[in-house]
Amino acid sequence: MLDIKYIRENPDKVKKGIAAKNEKDRVDNVLQLDEERRDIIGQVEELKAKRNKVSSQIPQMKKSGEDTTTVLAEMKEVSDKISEFDKKQRDVEEQLNDILMYIPNLPHDSVPVGKTVEENVVVREWLPEGFSFENDKKFLDHIELGKKLNILDFERGAKISGSGFPVYMAKGATLERALINFMLDFHLNEHNYTEVLPPFLVNSESMKGTGQLPKMAEDMYYIEKDDLYAIPTAEVPITNLHRKEILSENELPKSYVAYSACFRREAGSYGKEAKGFLRVHQFNKVELVKFVKPETSYDELENIVSDAEDILKALKIPYRILLLCTGDLSFSAAKSYDIETWSPAENKWLEASSCSNFEDFQARRANIKFRREKEKKPEFIHTLNGSGLATSRLMVSLLENYQTREGTIEVPEVLQKYTNFNRIY
RNA sequence: GGAGAGAUGGCAGAGUGGUUGAAUGCGGCGGUCUUGAAAACCGUUAAGGAUGCAAGUCCUUCCGGGGUUCGAAUCCCUGUCUCUCCGCCA
Structure with a gap:
């Protein structure tokens, strides 16, 4: 498997290597899924940070006798959103991984270019x-x-x-x-x-x-x-x-x-x-x-x-x-x-x-x-x-x-x- | 194949719903002490990801997957593996 970061940063080199090996080029597909993936991660992590923060405050609120019903309801919503994003993320990562597994290794510079x-x-x-x-x-x-x-x-x-x-x-x-x-x-x-x-x-x-x-x-x-x-x-x-x-x-x-x-x-x-x-x-x-x-x-x-x-x-x-x-x-x-x-x-x-x-x-x-x-x-x-x-x-x-x-x-x-x-x- | 038990950091081993990424011990690394070493003492000790020039911030991970919950190492379901006993067998 190639490094996704390497593909992101050197798409042309990767394409060239794939072509030299007579393999199918799906680099553009990878790049698109990679971007989608990082976008989802950004959103879901923000929500998770919020959940962690509030969850740790709840015991203290209860201790001091504060009413938690509003917070709990609000957090329920956050949680639902998180599962939604988690699922999306899994889907995208699975697709990405499936394609990545079919991308061949790139030939070393010292390898002669040839078809047969x-x-x-x-x-x-x-x-x-x-x-x-x-x-x-x-x-x-x-x-x-x-x-x-x-x-x-x-x-x-x-x-x-x-x-x-x-x-x-x-x-x-x-x-x-x-x-x-x-x-x-x-x-x-x-x-x-x-x-x-x-x-x-x-x-x-x-x-x-x-x-x-x-x-x-x-x-x-x-x-x-x-x-x-x-x-x-x-x-x-x-x-x-x-x-x-x-x-x-x-x-x-x-x-x-x-x-x-x-x-x-x-x-x-x-x-x-x-x-x-x-x-x-x-x-x-x-x-x-x-x-x-x-x-x-x-x-x-x-x-x-x-x-x-x-x-x-x-x-x-x-x-x-x-x-x-x-x-x-x-x-x-x-x-x-x-x-x-x-x-x-x-x-x-x-x-x-x-x-x-x-x-x-x-x-x-x-x-x-x-x-x-x-x-x-x-x-x-x-x-x-x-x-x-x-x-x-x-x-x-x-x-x-x-x-x-x-x-x-x-x-x-x-x-x-x-x-x-x-x-x- | 049948019955039961278990899987936690490099290792050993706590932990049964709320600052627990995780006590304690051992090991490793750094330091103090020493001529040197040992002992003792102090400190430190996971991986992956997002973001960022960086420092950092945040997220995930207590065998894998799914679920319950505001919150899971801890509860439920499921898979895998390990161990013990029985059966079968090279």
Whole structure:
């Protein structure tokens, strides 16, 4: 959520930012409701001040035997007026809030302006030693590999749940578990994150806090009976860990790493892009979340990206970093980098991570603040997160890049102590 | 699922219709004392909003929402959460 004061004072900047993100501009509507709201507050507070003043005098009047009937009658009228204004105020604030919740975060100045993914900027590329895009090897794709080696079963997943719910079998399941454990341990030991294992179902207030609701309601699994949503990413429960809290300066930055299953309805997407692991309804992800002081958040964004990159370097999987243009930026983000890993069978890059700075957008929605040493007023913190990383897309690149000419899989060296085998055949 | 109890400031814990945003204790912060520390003593210690250059003034908030009343932390209704007992169950 944007600061209403900021919108009031910089309507043109806000409009420009919204336009760059291809979102609907309702700034004028906000400004009008804001004015209405402040007008009502002025009137109702005047009445309340009167009520408080007179109410405190009544006991004294009674004590000294004065007749209070006129005053009581008069105050009754004041009270009725107050309820009237209170109701009006609630209505206006509800309308205002509803619209505010649909206004996206503004892009940071360093974000390139652009409409589509075509305008994202490649920042850097990393290739393992000896890697070449030119290769005479005939690559099987991950689906063929999964079937041949009996480690992935998409058909049975479809039988028990529906399409997009893959089953990991045998060494495939072990490899997946190894990957998760490796990533958790790595961030824990090498990057100093604190591990959290959160609930996978959260309430709607949490979803509003991170910005999934109200806009993304259709993309999430919802359990009506209990009014709970399946998390699309661990970002949601982890960021909401500190909802409605005031943190102290010396505990920042807070860095969390969390494994979770992620659930996405992916409504409206189908076709070639959806095959195998490329688009699934449930996948595993290790997520990085940071709570930081505002002045450090852009440095911390670079840190998160580099923390995620370290995993790929350790796994020796080719990747590149994209700086997203304004049009490709998500609703809550001010600046994002995507990390894409190379898929030799698809012959293209696959998004395996997205790292974002939300500045105070989520903090304002979720009411997460901190207090500086010696300062009185709490300030909103900045939140960031990044996948570090999602296993599904990563698994595609891993299986394909590590396949041998015989169609078996070498287990990456850093995973071997987790798998206790070094080859899948 | 059934029965009961409860939710107050950073924490503990008073408060059952009228200067109670809230006693008291602990903790935190500042000070006196001390070579330093402790103890003791004194002071201070919530968040949000409206208005204003500011100082300030005013409003809201005692789990959330609604109601009664001139006036609600206190009474009524409702929701959520926590605890105890019973049942069921991994």
